[in-house]
Amino acid sequence: MEKEIAELFTKLRYKKPLVHQITNFVTMNDCANVTLAIGASPVMASSPCEAGEMVMLSEALVINIGTLQPESFDGMMAAGKTANSKGIPVVFDPVGAGATAYRTDCAMKIMKEITPAIVRGNASEMNWLIGGRSITKGVDAVHVALSNADIARTVAATYNCIAVVSGNEDAVSNGKHTYLIQNGHPMLTRVTGTGCMSSALIGCFAALSMNHLHSAVAGISLMGIAGELAAASLSDEEGTGTFRVRLVDFISHMSAEMWLEGVRIIEA
Amino acid sequence: MEKEIAELFTKLRYKKPLVHQITNFVTMNDCANVTLAIGASPVMASSPCEAGEMVMLSEALVINIGTLQPESFDGMMAAGKTANSKGIPVVFDPVGAGATAYRTDCAMKIMKEITPAIVRGNASEMNWLIGGRSITKGVDAVHVALSNADIARTVAATYNCIAVVSGNEDAVSNGKHTYLIQNGHPMLTRVTGTGCMSSALIGCFAALSMNHLHSAVAGISLMGIAGELAAASLSDEEGTGTFRVRLVDFISHMSAEMWLEGVRIIEA
Amino acid sequence: MEKEIAELFTKLRYKKPLVHQITNFVTMNDCANVTLAIGASPVMASSPCEAGEMVMLSEALVINIGTLQPESFDGMMAAGKTANSKGIPVVFDPVGAGATAYRTDCAMKIMKEITPAIVRGNASEMNWLIGGRSITKGVDAVHVALSNADIARTVAATYNCIAVVSGNEDAVSNGKHTYLIQNGHPMLTRVTGTGCMSSALIGCFAALSMNHLHSAVAGISLMGIAGELAAASLSDEEGTGTFRVRLVDFISHMSAEMWLEGVRIIEA
Numbered sequence: 001m002e003k004e005i006a007e008l009f010t011k012l013r014y015k016k017p018l019v020h021q022i023t024n025f026v027t028m029n030d031c032a033n034v035t036l037a038i039g040a041s042p043v044m045a046s047s048p049c050e051a052g053e054m055v056m057l058s059e060a061l062v063i064n065i066g067t068l069q070p071e072s073f074d075g076m077m078a079a080g081k082t083a084n085s086k087g088i089p090v091v092f093d094p095v096g097a098g099a100t101a102y103r104t105d106c107a108m109k110i111m112k113e114i115t116p117a118i119v120r121g122n123a124s125e126m127n128w129l130i131g132g133r134s135i136t137k138g139v140d141a142v143h144v145a146l147s148n149a150d151i152a153r154t155v156a157a158t159y160n161c162i163a164v165v166s167g168n169e170d171a172v173s174n175g176k177h178t179y180l181i182q183n184g185h186p187m188l189t190r191v192t193g194t195g196c197m198s199s200a201l202i203g204c205f206a207a208l209s210m211n212h213l214h215s216a217v218a219g220i221s222l223m224g225i226a227g228e229l230a231a232a233s234l235s236d237e238e239g240t241g242t243f244r245v246r247l248v249d250f251i252s253h254m255s256a257e258m259w260l261e262g263v264r265i266i267e268a
Numbered sequence: 269m270e271k272e273i274a275e276l277f278t279k280l281r282y283k284k285p286l287v288h289q290i291t292n293f294v295t296m297n298d299c300a301n302v303t304l305a306i307g308a309s310p311v312m313a314s315s316p317c318e319a320g321e322m323v324m325l326s327e328a329l330v331i332n333i334g335t336l337q338p339e340s341f342d343g344m345m346a347a348g349k350t351a352n353s354k355g356i357p358v359v360f361d362p363v364g365a366g367a368t369a370y371r372t373d374c375a376m377k378i379m380k381e382i383t384p385a386i387v388r389g390n391a392s393e394m395n396w397l398i399g400g401r402s403i404t405k406g407v408d409a410v411h412v413a414l415s416n417a418d419i420a421r422t423v424a425a426t427y428n429c430i431a432v433v434s435g436n437e438d439a440v441s442n443g444k445h446t447y448l449i450q451n452g453h454p455m456l457t458r459v460t461g462t463g464c465m466s467s468a469l470i471g472c473f474a475a476l477s478m479n480h481l482h483s484a485v486a487g488i489s490l491m492g493i494a495g496e497l498a499a500a501s502l503s504d505e506e507g508t509g510t511f512r513v514r515l516v517d518f519i520s521h522m523s524a525e526m527w528l529e530g531v532r533i534i535e536a
Numbered sequence: 537m538e539k540e541i542a543e544l545f546t547k548l549r550y551k552k553p554l555v556h557q558i559t560n561f562v563t564m565n566d567c568a569n570v571t572l573a574i575g576a577s578p579v580m581a582s583s584p585c586e587a588g589e590m591v592m593l594s595e596a597l598v599i600n601i602g603t604l605q606p607e608s609f610d611g612m613m614a615a616g617k618t619a620n621s622k623g624i625p626v627v628f629d630p631v632g633a634g635a636t637a638y639r640t641d642c643a644m645k646i647m648k649e650i651t652p653a654i655v656r657g658n659a660s661e662m663n664w665l666i667g668g669r670s671i672t673k674g675v676d677a678v679h680v681a682l683s684n685a686d687i688a689r690t691v692a693a694t695y696n697c698i699a700v701v702s703g704n705e706d707a708v709s710n711g712k713h714t715y716l717i718q719n720g721h722p723m724l725t726r727v728t729g730t731g732c733m734s735s736a737l738i739g740c741f742a743a744l745s746m747n748h749l750h751s752a753v754a755g756i757s758l759m760g761i762a763g764e765l766a767a768a769s770l771s772d773e774e775g776t777g778t779f780r781v782r783l784v785d786f787i788s789h790m791s792a793e794m795w796l797e798g799v800r801i802i803e804a
Contacts, residue, residue, distance in 0.1 A: 241516025248777025460568035509784025
């Protein structure tokens, strides 16, 4: 699997796919910058006046409900349905699902009325999608009884999609096979938007490949590896500000070779 | 006072409070990143569809009108009233009050219909809240006849809150005692959002402590000290871009000891 | 011409004009930071509730349709018409014109109902304004048959404005004289918002000068020179994250002398 995934890194820089992202206001600049850093091109048109038309120019769609509003939700539904009808893969990030009724309802509507190819969230968000009633503390993960692998497997089997559960070990599942990605660094939790950026990166790879398990593994492991390299590069005085800058630096330099050297995957 | 405030820095990293922030689109990413850097957790749900519910999960609420819109204003009012009824402290940043009628009206409505525990602004913004008709030039401070200490004292006494007036010397008052914080650096005015980030940091401390004078001093002095350290760390070639990154670096490293070493407070 | 433009850099740091910007959610923080870095002051009030009033306090208005919405469009129209009536120069950035019908329609309405002093876009966006039907791929430029100089000349002549077409060589025209700015670096295309930031910088100079050709050349060449300096400063490990930080650093240090030393202009 690793060799095929590594090839996606080369292909991405060559193809420069356009990735439409209807995402939150907090981290959208970071999402655009990592999209460019890995070699794709972002467009972030969220208004229902144009979202459905914009997605037709795109090779993938990323939906993220971090700062959900009725207007952007309408844009997400319009773009998502168009993407489904045109065979454009949809990546969904259910940020904060479970925290409020509005957010949970919208997340469930997206899961039911759109067919996401890949869903990525933390354990508590993803657990909500399968009826688990873990408490979501704002938009950050809290302790959940099930393992990441179990949640990923159940989400994937329930919705017939690829499920990615982020955490200490990231789990990626297609319902039958589940992989654990053992990359990452605790500093990734001290910068806003590393989850959102992972979803954006997964969208970049989904724009390239019909194998969405590969796309998901590529995107989530890329963030983990970049986090490790960024943390290792810090001097004693440098902190989370510099870490965030280096994260983008290493993503912008990532090659098939760097990825193969850094990635650690096992089957669960 | 200093010793008790210093303990808040340790407590914050241990407790990791959730701080709900309904803030402006320009600086919200920076506000989220300094919130994480000091050890708290941000959530930024502004829609009236969920703001009132989200604030109930939070230990403090920060309201900032930098890019005010009718929809986010409704979210602010819903969240603010819920916070008041649940005893969750509200920090208010009246960005640009006085610049337009809409902004001034909304700021006054928030002061009257919500009871903020702490209000932070520059001299011209804060002066408007007490009927002073200084000219607000966009969102930046202009010269005001009263001293920062006088404005802080009057706002605090008028609204029975803690008032923080940012400037060359920051003034913090509870209406009876007024303190001047002599930290800071001119470069803080050359980066967008340092005021907003100060308010966000004050919200992080307000989430911990019943003593809102302490919370206000902790947050505002933290930004000043981080600004001094960031400016001192710059090489000749480095400018405001690197300064902004280092600001977050030093906030992410700030400890009770670093703060005690750096802070300069006198009673006015 | 160079000597007169160089003086604008000194004048800007002395006058600190207020520049109202109704821009997109993705890059607005960057636009605010480069505005401050070059010595002006940004305000970003987009709501129609106050945009028309805010622009009256400002010395220039920048309109950017990167994440267009009906509400912010109303704010743009209100602010733009007020600016026109008060003689406040308007800079327009037609981001993604041609990509969707909504975006193209709004861009054309702005061109017809507001009189921009300066319009800046990439070749495909600018080509749409003159009836060219190039394909706009999201918000990034694609190959267009006409040269940048030809497009700039035609836009300028058609709309009686200054036109700036960004690209490998930037073209600036008043319809009679057309200049090519030979500054820049390929890394500028790997960071989001460098076009938006160019428009913001042009707005800062437009706030100072009645000679909008000079303002346009100053702003667009500044971004190119800063890009060259930022790229030259990178170590092997540093990538697009550090590049973005250095871009702001060099803008914050830019002086009349540095600009004169770096700029390369020829008449087309």
